[in-house]
Amino acid sequence: SEVKKIAVIAGDGIGPEVVAEALKVLKRMEDLFGYAFETEQALFGGIAIDERGTPLPEDTLEICRKADAVLLGAVGGPKWDNNPKELRPETGLLGIRKALGLFSNLRPAVVFDCLKDASTLKPEVLEGTDLMVVRELTGGIYFGDKLRRQGEFGEEAVDTCVYNVTEVERIVRQAFEIAGKRRNKLASVDKANVLETSRLWREVVNRIAPEYPQVELEHVLVDNCAMQLLRRPASFDVIVTENMFGDILSDEAAMLTGSIGMLASASLGEGSYGLYEPVHGSAPDIAGQGLANPIATILSLALMFRMTFGYEAAAAAIEAAVAEVLDAGHRTSDIAVDKSKAISTTEMGDLIVAAI
Amino acid sequence: SEVKKIAVIAGDGIGPEVVAEALKVLKRMEDLFGYAFETEQALFGGIAIDERGTPLPEDTLEICRKADAVLLGAVGGPKWDNNPKELRPETGLLGIRKALGLFSNLRPAVVFDCLKDASTLKPEVLEGTDLMVVRELTGGIYFGDKLRRQGEFGEEAVDTCVYNVTEVERIVRQAFEIAGKRRNKLASVDKANVLETSRLWREVVNRIAPEYPQVELEHVLVDNCAMQLLRRPASFDVIVTENMFGDILSDEAAMLTGSIGMLASASLGEGSYGLYEPVHGSAPDIAGQGLANPIATILSLALMFRMTFGYEAAAAAIEAAVAEVLDAGHRTSDIAVDKSKAISTTEMGDLIVAAI
Ligand SMILES: CC(C)[C@H](C(=O)O)[C@@H](O)C(=O)O
Ligand SMILES: CC(C)[C@H](C(=O)O)[C@@H](O)C(=O)O
Numbered sequence: 001s002e003v004k005k006i007a008v009i010a011g012d013g014i015g016p017e018v019v020a021e022a023l024k025v026l027k028r029m030e031d032l033f034g035y036a037f038e039t040e041q042a043l044f045g046g047i048a049i050d051e052r053g054t055p056l057p058e059d060t061l062e063i064c065r066k067a068d069a070v071l072l073g074a075v076g077g078p079k080w081d082n083n084p085k086e087l088r089p090e091t092g093l094l095g096i097r098k099a100l101g102l103f104s105n106l107r108p109a110v111v112f113d114c115l116k117d118a119s120t121l122k123p124e125v126l127e128g129t130d131l132m133v134v135r136e137l138t139g140g141i142y143f144g145d146k147l148r149r150q151g152e153f154g155e156e157a158v159d160t161c162v163y164n165v166t167e168v169e170r171i172v173r174q175a176f177e178i179a180g181k182r183r184n185k186l187a188s189v190d191k192a193n194v195l196e197t198s199r200l201w202r203e204v205v206n207r208i209a210p211e212y213p214q215v216e217l218e219h220v221l222v223d224n225c226a227m228q229l230l231r232r233p234a235s236f237d238v239i240v241t242e243n244m245f246g247d248i249l250s251d252e253a254a255m256l257t258g259s260i261g262m263l264a265s266a267s268l269g270e271g272s273y274g275l276y277e278p279v280h281g282s283a284p285d286i287a288g289q290g291l292a293n294p295i296a297t298i299l300s301l302a303l304m305f306r307m308t309f310g311y312e313a314a315a316a317a318i319e320a321a322v323a324e325v326l327d328a329g330h331r332t333s334d335i336a337v338d339k340s341k342a343i344s345t346t347e348m349g350d351l352i353v354a355a356i
Numbered sequence: 357s358e359v360k361k362i363a364v365i366a367g368d369g370i371g372p373e374v375v376a377e378a379l380k381v382l383k384r385m386e387d388l389f390g391y392a393f394e395t396e397q398a399l400f401g402g403i404a405i406d407e408r409g410t411p412l413p414e415d416t417l418e419i420c421r422k423a424d425a426v427l428l429g430a431v432g433g434p435k436w437d438n439n440p441k442e443l444r445p446e447t448g449l450l451g452i453r454k455a456l457g458l459f460s461n462l463r464p465a466v467v468f469d470c471l472k473d474a475s476t477l478k479p480e481v482l483e484g485t486d487l488m489v490v491r492e493l494t495g496g497i498y499f500g501d502k503l504r505r506q507g508e509f510g511e512e513a514v515d516t517c518v519y520n521v522t523e524v525e526r527i528v529r530q531a532f533e534i535a536g537k538r539r540n541k542l543a544s545v546d547k548a549n550v551l552e553t554s555r556l557w558r559e560v561v562n563r564i565a566p567e568y569p570q571v572e573l574e575h576v577l578v579d580n581c582a583m584q585l586l587r588r589p590a591s592f593d594v595i596v597t598e599n600m601f602g603d604i605l606s607d608e609a610a611m612l613t614g615s616i617g618m619l620a621s622a623s624l625g626e627g628s629y630g631l632y633e634p635v636h637g638s639a640p641d642i643a644g645q646g647l648a649n650p651i652a653t654i655l656s657l658a659l660m661f662r663m664t665f666g667y668e669a670a671a672a673a674i675e676a677a678v679a680e681v682l683d684a685g686h687r688t689s690d691i692a693v694d695k696s697k698a699i700s701t702t703e704m705g706d707l708i709v710a711a712i
Contacts, residue, residue: 090549120586125476141497141517146552156520157556161497164512191600193446196502200513223603226582227611230476244547247579248604255583 007067012046013282014292015073021294021349045075045089055092070275074282102267105135109253119258128234135246168204175240185237264299276300290344293332321355363423368402369638370648371429377650377705401431401445411448426631430638458623461491465609475614484590491602524560531596541593620655632656646700649688677711
């Protein structure tokens with residue numbers, strides 16, 4: 001088959017370690033399935049600030065643009081937290097999303113059987129939880145005009161939240177499509193009793209809904225959703241929402257599964273282009289010690305296989321290998337009950353490679 | 357002692373039932389403590405829409421303005437949910453907050469011993485949870501300019517989030533004061549890595565912090581806060597945040613206690629003026645059946661005694677009476693394990709009155 005190009009962004013903290021394991025899996029898939037991949041490493045985030053004076057160098061963007069998909073480890077760390085805005089890793093993150101047109105962030109929140117007890121929720125409440133947050137990623141208050149000015153009562157700051165129908169339509173349609181391939185339930189989250197952008201959002205959802213008669217739609221106010229995620233997590237299938245609400249709710253949803261170190265995510269653009277990354281952060285406190293869990297990154301690669309390349313069998317093979325290794329009782333220290341029996345990042349990667 | 361004026365807004369759904377029980381308690385406090393109260397009922401919310409064509413009639417505002425404090429039951433219901441904006445109960449709620457200058461919403465989230473098991477969180481995680489969300493209530497994206505317009509990509513909607521230093525200062529200072537009277541811990545929640553209003557917010561917090569050296573301050577990003585509330589709820593003392601984040605986080609915090617039907621809230625303005633209401637909603641599905649739990653409203657009255665009138669002993673007496681009745685095993689149906697033994701709204705009110 002044709003050569004697929006993958007831009008690889010190791011990033012900061014544990015990023016390089018977990019990405020290295022995912023690349024071992026990639027190699028294994030080439031050998032086993034006869035795929036051909038071309039990978040190119042790119043600097044991004046804190047390391048790019050240190051080495052190139054900007055979190056998102058132009059050639060990194062070029063490498064990503066030429067690729068079919070991007071694999072990202074993690075970015076950021078306390079070292080850059082007090083930098084001016086242009087020199088912060090987050091600015092790079094917002095920049096790459098916008099530059100690559102990654103308007104949709106998919107965050108599956110599932111409970112791994114072996115991690116059921118890691119959740120702070122009661123097991124009977126968590127039972128059956130398997131939801132997906134579809135978050136709009138290039139609009140809303142994240143990207144609207146921002147300013148400081150002198151007002152009547154002293155200095156003031158302004159953020160602007162803007163959504164147009166086209167932006168809302170494409171993310172909502174995608175969410176309906178995803179729900180149609182899952183359990184046919186969609187919760188659209190907004191604050192239509194207060195915000196004009198939410199009223200526009202809800203109008204668009206209601207206009208598109210008749211195109212998907214098999215999908216059961218509910219509108220949920222964001223404050224209520226924050227509650228219902230805690231009360232009845234298993235009742236959700238797909239949740240679609242705007243950028244800021246999605247930031248908050250997808251983190252809440254990930255945390256309640258107790259499996260946050262194992263969750264993958266995809267940020268998708270037009271066509272099949274996508275950036276794939278673990279939900280967890282760069283964990284600078286454990287970086288470089290072989291303690292990081294590479295599973296979320298390996299599962300992000302599986303998502304890339306499924307969503308960008310359409311390699312469903314290969315994606316399923318990776319996921320099955322992860323499940324097998326976990327079932328055999330292997331654990332990195334973050335998920336080990338008995339820390340003294342924990343295996344290292346590379347050992348976990350090797351076991352998964354061997355199990356494929 | 358001088359006569360205290362209380363504006364009483366029964367509102368919609370179970371509002372009138374729970375307020376009636378709180379008024380019995382009020383009467384009892386007059387008899388026992390020699391206080392003199394003058395109450396005046398006012399129309400507000402759905403019932404005001406039905407009877408007066410507006411959710412917030414001018415004379416209701418007048419009654420509230422003349423009073424020292426307002427007791428509110430609950431407003432809203434499906435009947436008015438599809439009304440145009442000016443004819444919706446929420447519009448009245450936003451209007452009354454602004455008109456009365458209620459810039460601060462205090463939402464204590466505590467776990468009632470007898471309700472520990474009602475939470476979806478594990479008891480060992482919940483143990484010791486006793487936090488207070490201090491939410492800014494008259495600024496931010498709730499009250500900024502809103503509009504619809506034709507943009508380059510079709511119709512678009514805009515919401516504006518504005519904060520000035522004066523607004524941030526008064527709520528932040530209040531939160532530090534409250535933390536100083538509790539466990540001396542303050543978490544300021546923002547999204548300073550993305551929003552300009554959050555950067556202003558954080559600057560003000562850092563500027564005021566040195567005035568309260570005994571209060572331990574942490575800055576928490578809103579997405580992280582949504583996670584930490586789940587992971588370590590007992591580690592929070594006071595959380596201060598802007599209007600929209602506070603809406604979401606205070607509901608999440610209330611829900612995780614499992615005690616949402618028992619939680620009181622206060623919305624405070626300048627001086628000692630305040631509006632007090634239960635955290636729960638109008639529950640139209642059980643309205644008029646004597647099933648509602650009046651405890652949150654009775655505890656809201658206790659908060660009024662403490663915060664507006666400075667009647668600390670009386671507030672404590674009400675709280676002790678509630679605890680005594682619960683300890684004796686009395687339950688309304690919402691909190692009853694054995695529903696067949698549940699008592700009615702009025703029975704619960706009478707027991708609490710008798711216990712004072
Ligand atoms: C780092 C930050 C800008 C980013 C966001 O808010 O989008 C992060 O929280 C995320 O969810 O990817
Ligand atoms: C009804 C709604 C406008 C209101 C708000 O968002 O402030 C409510 O959710 C609340 O928290 O009091």
